[in-house]
Amino acid sequence: MAFPTETVYGLGADASNSAAVARIFAAKGRPQDHPLIVHLAGVELLPQWAREFPPAAQKLATAFWPGPLTLILKRADGVPDCITGGQDSVGLRIPGHPLALALLKAFSGEASGRRFSGVAAPSANKFGRISPTTAEHVRAELGDAVDSVLDGGECDVGIESTIVDLSRGPAVLLRPGQITPAQIAAVIGAEVELPDAAAPRVPGALDSHYAPRTPLALVIASELPARLAALRGKKVAVLSRTESPSGLKDVSWQTAPRAVAGYAHELYASLRRLDALGCALILVEAPPATPEWQGVNDRLRRASSSSY
Ligand code: TXA
Ligand code: MG
Numbered sequence: 001m002a003f004p005t006e007t008v009y010g011l012g013a014d015a016s017n018s019a020a021v022a023r024i025f026a027a028k029g030r031p032q033d034h035p036l037i038v039h040l041a042g043v044e045l046l047p048q049w050a051r052e053f054p055p056a057a058q059k060l061a062t063a064f065w066p067g068p069l070t071l072i073l074k075r076a077d078g079v080p081d082c083i084t085g086g087q088d089s090v091g092l093r094i095p096g097h098p099l100a101l102a103l104l105k106a107f108s109g110e111a112s113g114r115r116f117s118g119v120a121a122p123s124a125n126k127f128g129r130i131s132p133t134t135a136e137h138v139r140a141e142l143g144d145a146v147d148s149v150l151d152g153g154e155c156d157v158g159i160e161s162t163i164v165d166l167s168r169g170p171a172v173l174l175r176p177g178q179i180t181p182a183q184i185a186a187v188i189g190a191e192v193e194l195p196d197a198a199a200p201r202v203p204g205a206l207d208s209h210y211a212p213r214t215p216l217a218l219v220i221a222s223e224l225p226a227r228l229a230a231l232r233g234k235k236v237a238v239l240s241r242t243e244s245p246s247g248l249k250d251v252s253w254q255t256a257p258r259a260v261a262g263y264a265h266e267l268y269a270s271l272r273r274l275d276a277l278g279c280a281l282i283l284v285e286a287p288p289a290t291p292e293w294q295g296v297n298d299r300l301r302r303a304s305s306s307s308y
Pocket of ligand 2: 122
């Protein structure tokens with residue numbers, strides 16, 4: 001079943017049921033060794049999944065859960081390999097969407113008395129493609145591969161959760177998101193490190209992730225007119241935080257919100273819309289390179305194709 005979270009829609013399955021989890025991998029076309037995030041109804045379920053809950057994790061859980069933050073912790077005994085990708089850690093999150101929480105609470109009520117209660121859910125898109133932020137996106141993306149979609153309207157945040165690894169000592173940022181490293185550092189009282197070579201695998205860390213089918217290029221605002229002039233005669237889409245200049249031919253111009261929250265909220269829907277136009281290229285005007293834009297800039301960089 002697909003369901004909304006405050007970040008993106010997830011494709012959920014009973015995290016303790018290997019056969020159900022296998023269906024997620026099949027529906028997404030995702031490599032089997034990529035770990036999944038387990039979504040929980042409440043912190044009381046954490047000991048089922050994590051064998052250590054260090055002080056930094058407690059502080060972050062108190063500050064940001066329910067919310068768009070995933071914590072990587074040392075896995076508890078018996079957590080299935082299909083969830084962890086065979087690693088000694090597990091990704092956990094209490095999502096901040098009322099429908100997701102209602103689903104998780106109903107599920108953990110049903111599962112009470114069982115050893116594990118949690119819903120494994122990757123983003124409900126085909127592997128490597130743009131995450132869905134509406135129920136329609138999920139249906140368009142996965143079709144009959146998903147039996148039902150809980151419709152909770154548009155996802156508020158619009159990009160995937162911030163992932164922080166606390167399983168190997170100091171906090172390491174594995175995936176930027178709406179919650180910034182500065183916010184995390186302020187809560188735990190220590191800097192957040194960037195991943196090194198020993199960091200666990202994150203598919204989001206592969207090049208060409210979150211990608212539309214149309215080639216996408218990031219351009220700085222001052223270079224946009226020259227890029228458009230060079231592409232004259234071709235059908236081009238533009239995503240920009242400023243209004244369209246007048247007199248452009250063959251250009252589908254989409255004006256994005258100026259502030260980061262609105263921009264992230266609309267980003268994936270805009271990319272899907274522009275992708276469907278059959279243009280030769282999507283030009284995205286690069287947003288500011290400031291910390292609050294890190295999550296958005298990360299997704300745009302991965303969506304951009306190396307050939308342009
Ligand atoms: O916002 C989100 O996090 C959404 C919603 C549905 O909750 N979920 C999501 O799941 O983005 P997915 O599977 O598309 O991305 C989860 C990321 C992957 O990059 C995965 O590698 C990483 O989390 N991950 C999960 N468990 C991990 C672990 N034990 N160690 C390192 N990375 C892990
Ligand atoms: Mg994903």
